[in-house]
Amino acid sequence: MIKNYFKSKLFLKYIWSYLFILLIPLILMTIFIYQNAVSSLRSEIEQSRSNQLTQAKVIVDGRIKELSEIASRISYDNRLTPYRVHDPIYSGEAIQGLDQYKSTSSIIGELLLYFHQDEKIYSSKGLYNFDVFAKVFSFGNWPTDKLFLDLNTVKYPTMRPADTVTKSSKISDSMLAYLIPITPNSPTPHGTVMYLIRESELTSLIDSILGNYQGLTFILDNEGHILVDNRQGEAMTSAAAKSLINLEPGIHEQTINGKPHSVVSVKSQNNGWTYVTAMPSAQFFSSVLHVRSFIILLFCIIVLVGAAIALVLARMQYQPISMLVQFAASKSNKNRQQGGAEAPGNELDRIRSTLQEYSSRIDLQEPFARNHFLSMLLKYGNVQSLTPELLQVFDLRFDRSHHFVVVIGSGNKGGSPSDRQELIRLLNQIEFPELKAVGYGVELSQLDQLGLIFSFDLNVDQAETFNRVREIVEAMRSRVLAIMDDIPMIGIGVGTCYDSPDQLNQSFIEACSAFELRSSIEPGSITYFERLSDEPQHADWIPNNTLMKLAQSLKQGSYDVAEPIIESVFRNLQTTQVSALLTRCICFDLLNTMLKTASELGIHSAAQDMAPAAIYGNSLDELERTFLTLASRICNQVEQNNRKEEQTLMERIAAYIDERYTDHSLSLESVAFTFGVSPSHVSRSFKEKIGQNFIQYIWQKRLEMVIQQLKTTSDPLKDIILRVGYQDTPNFTRKFKKETGYTPGQYRKLFSENEQARQFSELEDE
Template sequence: MFGLHKIHSKLLYKYMLSYLLMFFIPLVFMSVIIYQNSVVSLREGIEQSNIDKLNQVKNLTDDRMEELEKLAVRISYDHRLSPYMVNDGFYGKEAIEELNKYKANSSIIKELFLYYHGDTKIYSSNGSYSFKTFEQTYRFDQSEKKKISKALESNLPIVFPAESVTVKNNEKERLITYLHPTSRNTATPYGAVIYLIEESAITGSIKDILGDFQGNAYIFDENKNILTSNLNSIGKTDIKKLEKIDKSGVSSVNHKGNEYSVVSVKSEISGWTFVTVMPTDQFFSKVINLQKFLTLLLISIVLTGSGAAILLARNQYRPIHNLLDFITKNNHRVYDINNSNELETIQVTVAKVLKDHESLSEKMDIQAPFVRDQYLMRMLNGHLTDDNEINSLLDSLGIVMKSDQYFVVLVSFNKEFPQKREEIIRFLSFLTFNEATSYGVEVGYKDAIALIISIDQSVENSVGPRKIVPEIKCLLEKNFKFEPIISVGNLYYEKSKINRSFIEALAALENRFMNDRDSITYFEDISSRPERTIGYPKEEQIKFVQSLKQGDQIVAIETIKYMFESVANKELSVQMIKCLCFDIINTVLKVAVEIGLDDQTQDINRVVEFNSIGDLEKNLYPIIIDICNEVERRNENNNSKLCNEIISHINDNFSNYDLSLENIAQKFKLSTSYLSRFLKEQTGVTFTQYVWHLRIEEVKRLLAETDETIKNIVLKAGYIDVANFTRKFKKTEGVTPGQYRNLYASRNNQTQPNLENDKHFRG
């Protein structure tokens, strides 16, 4: 199937066998466990449910009997029911009414009687009776009558089983007789309270609690006499067998060849035993049905699973086979594949992938600050113009900016504090205020750090640059004891225009000579200086010059367009407009000469020959674009030259153990953070990764070409801690330096005989 019949692999057959075992062994165990647990659990649940119901019957019966006992005690202490009061002609009626109230306290009492020793009468809620009248009204069986008469003189409560009693209307009722002696602060009773209880009141409550129970229910007293019973369709069970049941729980009895399940509960209060009897098949009908269902289900699973296990095993082996082919063709570091188990080969490869993934994650964590700084520089240089793209990149880098206003602050270093340079850069990399956040990045020129500050204007009493910037200045003076030179760009409402604020901040920094050295220069203040402008705002000219120096085409064209519009909108003479146009031309040429772009002035004749402002604007655009492109090209060349010098220095000195990013930064007059980011941008790897690559390649070369000790080789490569280098070498190469040398030697030994045989054959 699927071409696997052409593959002769023991793993395939082992795989098929393992799938069969994996299917059947758990299936057998789980089937037995599930079968036993489900049946036992269901059986226990059924038993416990019946026990709980029977306990409810017991508790209800105990509660009612306790009520009757309490009634008897209350009657014995009721002064209105004393022998004198009940026999008194005047108070006797009140006593009878009191008995009627006691009778109403219990719903199971058919009638209540009060008897005093030596008295010829018996008293009830309906009045007093002579014994003869009582016997005529309630005609008990002769033997039962004698038992009741004898029990009237008893010192203990006595309950007589339910019997059929003929009442005065010749109606027969099954009644339970309960006699409770009455005493008042003495151990010797002076009378008794007689309760006639309807059996239906007891059996009715049993039926209500047991619900759709179809068996028999019995209540035995402490002498194993049946007090009452509720018989259903199964007929009367062998009572003698039931009388032998002493413990609470579930048991079984056999009666006339049929097995019955018996549930019994004994009351600790009354000593009575409550018993239910039900045919076992009916009692455990749900268990029997579950057993049949599980048996059929198991058979069907075994029949279908046998074929499915084999088919699944073969289908699952196909990806392993394909993956093994892929590894064999693409992984050149796999050795002895034919002698290895396919799964072991895959395991080794996956382990290598996971190891590489872990290493990549570590590299990403290390490179995260470089990516952040590079992204912030792209924003400052105007390389990102779409707000949606900017927001997406911000989210991916975890940079949170407020959503209303943005501006850029330049903090220029004081040359007198080089030792605090790195600390200041780290301090300014991220700052938070109540309504603003600030992200700092070293720009690499002007010896300054650019802070991109975002403000949330939705908060009441929101702040602006003139409140936030002095706070930054105070923080620097407080923490580093130095007075910064700060310039501030204007506010913008779009992230894509942050580069404009950056150019304005650069322009303000160049024009700071108008202020004190330690003052804060705001770009917006440049236009407010008491200088009279004729054509266009002075700050726009400054911004235009700075955009050309930065090579920002978008801002440069946008600014010069605004300058021409300002000139055109002013009511000036033609001569004055021409002078202003020549001033703009002169500004462009001065910038070109200042930054060393003399070749951009060759087309000056074509530029100065213009008939309108539109012609001049159109002719200047190509020159502006050429200047910006040339600035970017020179920046790239300068970066490339600087990178070559730094790389050359690292290549020449990588074996020095004291080679560090700080030393190189000091040599090339750069900060370590900027140098680190610069190297990452230019080479694609960090300084540590680049130096490690040079050193490990040198170690591998010396291991293969020389017989020097590993310790000397490691020391020559620039490492002092040999043990630490060995661990890192094994993590990178998968083997220790000693194993690498042996592996390289074994490869040479395998190759040399082949060369000798070739020579001998050719000879």
């Protein structure tokens, strides 16, 4: 089944559409997640570096502060006063004291004490003459005279940038010199404490900041001089280094050596030093390779899962379409059996084509279906059992408080079908807003009669109800006469108004009775069933209108109406307790009405079989059952006779069509008018009795005639189409192709080729 689905372009379109719906947001989401992951990771690394750099700054500041505290203690230490230091007896204690102070900080490479204008300088190792000291500690960028001057003139703690120091042992080391005047914060210091700090002591702290990343790390003093320069795999020009001096604290993007770098700057509030690290931005991407790999793997998995989901969703969406296509194809099997080609386009096009065809058929049949629906209401009532959807389709409402039926004798039997259709159109749905009433027209089987079902709202007594019924009927009569004054109305019969629409069949029987027994022969006269004599000749006899209603219900074959009438009569006999003789006479009156009606209908067998039981019955219950059985048999016989008459009538109509189907004026209305029945009755009964609806039957006859003409003659197609009664050649050609799969010209050519092949085959056999 799946393989068959993949043969469908529509199914593939569904799959691609679902994949696009999945992939477009997925790709955008993946790009967003990837960029966000890279940005987040980069931000995390930069923030981590900023935190570590801040931590290194705190540690370095702490160590420098320790050096200042050591210098302060030295300035107040009695062992290290100028007098004690120069005294040969106490000088050893001074050197020992300096060594003790040196050991208190791990970053001190050497601790030196110098008193202004002194020829000697003291260290933790011993006493040096200044000339000897200059030879033991040789600074690459700090001449001896400048060194002597700085030691004598420094007023504030000063850190010298890292310089190469060569000791007498020819060992060179990169060291920083930190000069602190003593006494600290004194405007007239008397000496200087000088610390020699290996640069590696500070760079070891900075190395922990970069970790595995390559980059540059600097410590700059408050004047912008590079104190510490730590480089891992990258060099920097002096101009580039100076560009980092004025950076604000924080994280920055800067191009260094033509490459983008991430620069983190932290400034110390204690000494004004600036700590800077610069890392190439390209390194971050190497850190996110595993993130990218994971995202790509996740993307592939989601695509595969999405493809499976897309396949399932496409199949779920395509399956009902496939079923509809199969249904549409099953309706055109005849086309394929006759060699017809499949309809062009995809499945939706074929479904659309089928729906359009069915829609056109429904549009043609809807008036007849609506009329049939209303006819069933008149015959059986029972509106409450109908579905709201069905009422909505036909635009019908029976939710008002009162309902009754009107039967109109149109007097149009000798007129034209167009006049009757105009009257039907007028009465199809008629409204009287001022009376809160709406009416629905019904074509009765008799050509000269129409029915109207009225519903209206009124919450008053019975007398007011009749007045409102009369107002509605008069308004209806006036409107019809005003518009259709050329169509006389021979009479109007009005049934009783009921509270429930389920009793419409009762009102219809009463309207038919009123129409048949109308008291005036004046055209357009109105007869109300309620105003027919409802008084019996004697107090206990059955009212005349009840007997008329019973007779009419038997004529209509409506046992549902006849049954409650008979039951009501016997219920009254049981409650009034009249004499046995009067009871027998009343039963004879009822029996006489039923037998007379049966005789008029030509139903003699039922009367002969049931009459004795009705005459000689003993109890009222037995008589009631007998009368109900008689009514049932009469109604059943009427139904059978009606079916036989309809079957005979439809056969006559079919024969009539067979003789005249080439007449282009042949139509449902003209045929109905010819046979004296309503078009809706012909439409409904023709389909039931013949098996095809009226239009299809005529079309099939014409199609068969055209096919025969194509096979046996060489006449032009237009002449053939006109000959069979079809005047629209393009439309006929389109329907012919839909029915057979070929145009008439293609069909004629195909048949000619097949006929030649058959004849050639017969010659070869001979």
